[in-house]
Amino acid sequence: MSQIIGIQNLNHYYQEGKKQKQILFGIDLQIEPKEVVILTGASGSGKTTLLSLIGCMRSVQEGSLKVLTHELKGANEIQRMQIRRRIGYVFQHFNLLDFMTVEQNVMVSLELQENFSHPQARNQSREILTAVGLGQHLDAYPRDLSGGQKQRVAIARALVHRPRLLLADEPTSALDRQTGREVTELMTRLAKEQGSAVLIVTHDSRIFSASDRIVRMEDGKLDIDYQGQLSIALPTLTDKQLFELIPQLKMLTFPPGEIVIRQGELADKFYILIEGEVEVIQELPNSKSKLLKTLGPNTYFGEIGLLQETKRTATVRATTDAAVKVLVIERYDFYQMVVTSKMTHALLNYQAIKSLLIRKFKTSYYKSMTN
Numbered sequence: 001m002s003q004i005i006g007i008q009n010l011n012h013y014y015q016e017g018k019k020q021k022q023i024l025f026g027i028d029l030q031i032e033p034k035e036v037v038i039l040t041g042a043s044g045s046g047k048t049t050l051l052s053l054i055g056c057m058r059s060v061q062e063g064s065l066k067v068l069t070h071e072l073k074g075a076n077e078i079q080r081m082q083i084r085r086r087i088g089y090v091f092q093h094f095n096l097l098d099f100m101t102v103e104q105n106v107m108v109s110l111e112l113q114e115n116f117s118h119p120q121a122r123n124q125s126r127e128i129l130t131a132v133g134l135g136q137h138l139d140a141y142p143r144d145l146s147g148g149q150k151q152r153v154a155i156a157r158a159l160v161h162r163p164r165l166l167l168a169d170e171p172t173s174a175l176d177r178q179t180g181r182e183v184t185e186l187m188t189r190l191a192k193e194q195g196s197a198v199l200i201v202t203h204d205s206r207i208f209s210a211s212d213r214i215v216r217m218e219d220g221k222l223d224i225d226y227q228g229q230l231s232i233a234l235p236t237l238t239d240k241q242l243f244e245l246i247p248q249l250k251m252l253t254f255p256p257g258e259i260v261i262r263q264g265e266l267a268d269k270f271y272i273l274i275e276g277e278v279e280v281i282q283e284l285p286n287s288k289s290k291l292l293k294t295l296g297p298n299t300y301f302g303e304i305g306l307l308q309e310t311k312r313t314a315t316v317r318a319t320t321d322a323a324v325k326v327l328v329i330e331r332y333d334f335y336q337m338v339v340t341s342k343m344t345h346a347l348l349n350y351q352a353i354k355s356l357l358i359r360k361f362k363t364s365y366y367k368s369m370t371n
């Protein structure tokens with residue numbers, strides 16, 4: 001099956017007075033059939049702009065954006081409308097029509113499609129409303145329903161025409177924690193059963209575990225693949241544990257030669273190296289130092305001080321030829337991670353002991369050579 005969304009080097013600008021302000025920068029993103037992807041990031045980072053471009057609500061200015069195999073760059077309003085009808089949408093505030101019953105709200109979506117007779121539309125609407133647990137509320141009006149029920153109607157309306165793509169914009173922000181999770185699980189399960197891909201824009205980290213992949217935006221750019229990077233460095237973490245950790249991560253950049261960790265300081269962070277190389281150096285009492293090892297991408301450091309609750313046992317410094325990028329996990333989140341994942345705890349302990357033993361061996365060898 002072909003890709004549901006294919007984006008290459010997409011830029012977008014808004015007019016601000018006489019100037020153009022760039023909002024999206026070189027976005028590349030692919031979404032495959034049946035994939036559930038969460039798009040998250042700080043307020044103002046450009047998520048809604050990207051979603052509205054994918055949802056054919058704006059015209060594409062620069063780059064390539066293919067939705068359901070149609071190139072949207074250069075598409076006119078009529079072409080965009082035709083593709084729009086093949087997509088399902090779920091919004092933050094449900095957007096139900098108050099003067100229509102639950103069943104009518106869902107049927108409207110089908111009647112916009114070509115080739116649907118009224119009885120067919122009714123049968124299909126009842127079927128999906130039963131699937132979302134509202135088979136007993138067909139004649140109710142939106143005002144008679146709870147927030148969670150309204151969102152279920154919106155999900156039924158979005159999926160009734162079996163779109164191959166479902167877009168959801170902050171679908172849980174008007175719901176309590178439990179309802180938000182239930183509604184998201186229902187939405188993603190039904191979408192997958194129908195073979196639809198799902199793209200959800202959300203700040204709500206409680207629903208991250210309902211997705212296959214999380215994509216983060218920062219200042220109009222797509223961030224690195226946190227999930228992929230973490231699972232390479234720490235393969236012992238389950239997807240659920242990864243999703244819990246991702247919202248707590250911070251990305252830091254250190255210029256060439258800069259110190260990331262200083263020997264003797266209190267250990268308060270754990271680091272996963274994403275780009276560049278670092279040198280692990282032992283400062284010796286005679287004001288000399290010894291290079292213990294060099295680490296490259298997809299490795300980690302900083303675990304010894306945290307696991308042993310001691311001060312840093314070595315200095316870690318970016319090599320002089322390139323800047324390094326690290327993902328930082330704060331002390332509290334590190335302890336949460338090792339408490340929830342015994343395998344990760346065992347792996348980190350094993351690595352820490354191994355590093356310390358090698359260090360001890362190297363130090364005695366160094367002493368015997370210099371004596």
Ligand SMILES: Nc1ncnc2c1ncn2[C@@H]1O[C@H](COP(=O)(O)OP(=O)(O)OP(=O)(O)O)[C@@H](O)[C@H]1O
Binds near residue numbers: 049
């Ligand atoms: N129509 C517009 N005209 C000018 N600037 C806009 C317009 N819409 C959005 N922006 C600006 O574009 C940037 C990105 O906005 P966007 O709504 O896409 O971000 P977001 O990540 O969805 O934010 P939030 O999570 O708060 O909804 C913001 O700086 C916003 O102020």
